[in-house]
Amino acid sequence: MFVCHCGKNIAGTVDVARVSEALARHPGVVYATHHEYMCSEPGQELLRRAIREHRLTGAVVAACSPSMHETTFRRAAASAGLNPYLVEIANIREQCSWVHEGPAATDKAIRVARTMVEKVKGNHPLTPVEVGHAEKCLVVGGGIAGIQAALDVADAGFEVLLVEKSPTIGGRMAQLSETFPTLDCSQCILTPKMVEAAHHPRIRLLTYSEVEEVSGFIGNYHVRIRKKPTYVNPDRCNLCGECAKVCPIRVPSEFDCGLSERAAIYIPFPQAVPSSYTLDEGSCLGLVPLRCGECAKVCEPRAIDFDMHEELLEEDVGAIILATGYELYPKEAMAEYGHGTVPDVIDGLQFERILSASGPTRGEVRRPSDGRVPKEVVFIQCSGSRDPELHKPYCSKICCMYTAKHALLFRHAVPDGKAYVFYIDIRAGGKGYEEFVNRAMEEEGILYLRGKVAKVFRDGDKVMVWGVDTLTGKRVEVAADLVVLAQAVVPTTGAPELARKLRAAVDAHGFLQEAHPKLRPLEALTGGIFLAGAAHAPKDIPEAVAQGSGAAAKAVAILSAPVLTHSPEVAEVDEALCSGCRICAPQCPYTAITVDEVAHVNEILCEGCGTCVAACPSGAMTMRNLSDVQVQSMIRAALSEVPEPAEVKGG
């Protein structure tokens, strides 16, 4: 028992000599003393010497808050041969001498010190948990966030598996025309990164692939990846495109959001990576038995191989970055805006394709129904967002900006055209964003109408838009040629299921849940899994890139550690008492508990919160160095009377 004066900080209020004398008589205490400054070198030496001379099996330092010097004293004890987990701090400064006065402060200090002595008596010597780990990283999703994360991890010297479910990486950004607020061409800034990822010696691209199964835990995940056959050998394909010309099939193009058609054998866009055609088995006339085979006949380099099989890859990875991206809330869900049945009511991504130089109209603004150049275009923001009654309650964040961009690009493309934007609020928090929106409002002659659109319907070759301008209170009716809905951003279909496979939680909307909203925004609750991009929440490109890099840094911290270490003060199961009732498992926020016949705690995943311990009905789950028995004696030590001083010593 070591009582610190902390100069006058403690000794000015608490009679430290009395505390030390009272504790000297506490059962189990063989040595008690007090010192000016325990944290000073002489103070620490006092501790070390006492440990050696009295062969102490535990020590309590009554001093300042454990958040100040717990490490100091534990380290000092360890250097004298006492297991650091047998050293505890009794906080008699912040929670006693600084906030109380008179004899009551001394009485409380004695009680506080006694509780810690009781705790130490029940402590066990522990050693930090250590495990090895794999040195590879899995990145799921080949959009800009995933590409950035993969590049950063690979640049740091670690192998990366970049898994993308479509035939090319690039993600949503590849579909965009120009990016706000700078209006640089999206593909032009993206494709170099795609190529870099493709050629990086430490990145293995697995396109047309999906993560099928994940087991294990931080540092030691085992993943199974299914790579679908593309039936085209990418090394041979020279992109001549002859195959697509002869293919009799035409289906809507995913890349052009249904605004154009593609063959069953196709390349999503010319700069796709890997640069190869892909045969989409689902829309092909048939491979087994072969029913058409025209494409192979015209393929000069003989790249087409109908015998290609799917591959199953098994890999061990140390960290996983989820960058599964987003899609748009379907127009079909918008009853008020025509259920997606009006051809000239399109969503934001479709308009991106229309604006894009590589798009179905080669960048000319023409409307889908008849290919005419629209003169009156209505943009509706918050379509499906911020609507807790009918649709999504959250703000999709990027729509204010891209709508301003859309309207502006439309005005540039069709100078005599008229653009209307219906909005609830304008949210333009970002570098240069506010200025960009102001430019759209003030310089580009775009009519911003604050208010909601009640109804959109087809009227001949026009699309009628009925809305209210809430600033003037007037009804607004526009006979538009084209309506663009800024549909809500939602997680990619299937992403929540994937998250579930990884035991990474998702929120009520299917977005990945971060481990802590403020302090751990890049991490999933499950250790070793990190989040990047719009899979986590609606995000614009710079944010997605920043988060990709952040997640990569987090992953590298794991991959580069010699071993993973972890505090041993975690939960533990007494298998002889565990009935396998499974009450504990769902309590754990980190999915550290698995139950078969009995429960098991993964020491690396457990953060030691103790919620499962309190929930375990049979007392089979315990907390190392804070067992119920320890707490019971701590309670008693806190409450039992303080004996009168044996003899009055100088203080």
Next chain:
Amino acid sequence: MTEKLEGMSPRSQENSPRTSDLSPVTHHPSLKLAVYWTGSCGGCDVSFLELGAALLDVLSKVEIVFWPALVDAKRADVEALPAGAIDVALINGTLRTEENREMAELLREKSKLIVAYGACAHLGGIPGLANLSQREEILAAVFGDGFRPTPPPGGSPEDAPPELLAAALPLSAAVRVDYVVPGCPPPPGLISRTFDALLGELPPTGHVFASEKALCEECPRTKEDRRLTKVVRPHELLPDPEKCLLDQGMICLGPVTRGGCDAACPKAGMPCTGCLGPTPNAGDQGLAMLSALASLVRAGEEGEAAFASEDKVLDAIVDPVGTFHKYALPATWKVPSSLRGGGSGRGGRP
């Protein structure tokens, strides 16, 4: 404080009830047996019949010295015995009257081994819920205000009915208990296990003839969706035959209660009410279950928005003490009417 039996921890070697092989082939000297009831419903005495044919085997190996339900012997006959004359006394029932306590003490003196038989002797049992009221309140409610036990007309003072103790108590509150056969009443598997031991090899003192693990271990129901979105009472639901009752909203004390009954109640669609008592490390059976149950409650996403609806789920628990402490109130909460039972309510112990 919790009245915990000393040395409860040694693990039972046999977890499966046996009724067939009770008798070692060698001839056994007769075991002098007493069976007594204190504040009991009589169910414990009847429970021996559940042994079926095996009962005959048991009876052939014991000599009944004292068993008011079966044999006509009086207190005076027991008093006349020398100390330690009885090999084993199985005592069932809660201690509710002065006479109960005296008889327990008498049997302790005359017996080599005392076995607390059944939930009442073990933990206080259902009659122990009377501890929610003060003794005076109980007497007033039953007999009217100002009631004092008096002898029947013409009787002598010692014919007066015995005084009610201040509280219902488990057997261990009055005498040292060697073994426990838990249950309300004890299930046949455990009874035969007990006789096996009494007639053969004795376990360490303090042994409880039941499983160390909770009932869930032997319950065949599948435990999956560990969340409680509603609380229903048994009569309100015809439970799915496969799924855990807790997952269906019934408050089943299986997770906190010793196994050994082969999950008889859950198998029949009734939730466990905890009669075999807490598992060795559970501490206060009711509080341990309370904690588990509150942990499982979910009303949508956890968070501030759900607080009110979570409370509503918990509010559906009618009579929390009766639910969580159905059998163990006297064993875990010593004084009647809570911690505050100063004065007359201050426990029945000398």
Next chain:
Amino acid sequence: MAEAGFEPRIVAFLCRWCAGAGADLAGTSRLQYPPNAIPIRVNCSGRVEPSWVVDALRSGADGVLIGGCHPGDCHYMVGNYKARRRVYLLRKVLEELGVEPERVRLEWVSATEGARFARVMTEFVEELRRLGPLQGNGQG
């Protein structure tokens, strides 16, 4: 028995991240509050078992405080929600057993709320003074 000058005894289970840190801040800000509570540090309010609370009441405490993080701030995300439900149910049991539920308090105190911590302590001590000693709890 509510004698004059009655000093209630309190056990305070404080989570280390919020309530405990808030108590430390009350210290660094030198905010005086009554010394009646003996703190016991836990990682999270979700570690606190109802049986500890009862144990404290039986061992001489007149009140028990559980301090955790504000909703949404728990270091382990959801521990405080479990604590809240456990305390809610425990208070019902205590009431049925004749113990004033006010003797068990659950308070959210963040690491920046030193003043709030001091206020909570002061109020709780006052409330317990009003309620008087918990009788039959071993204190006499």
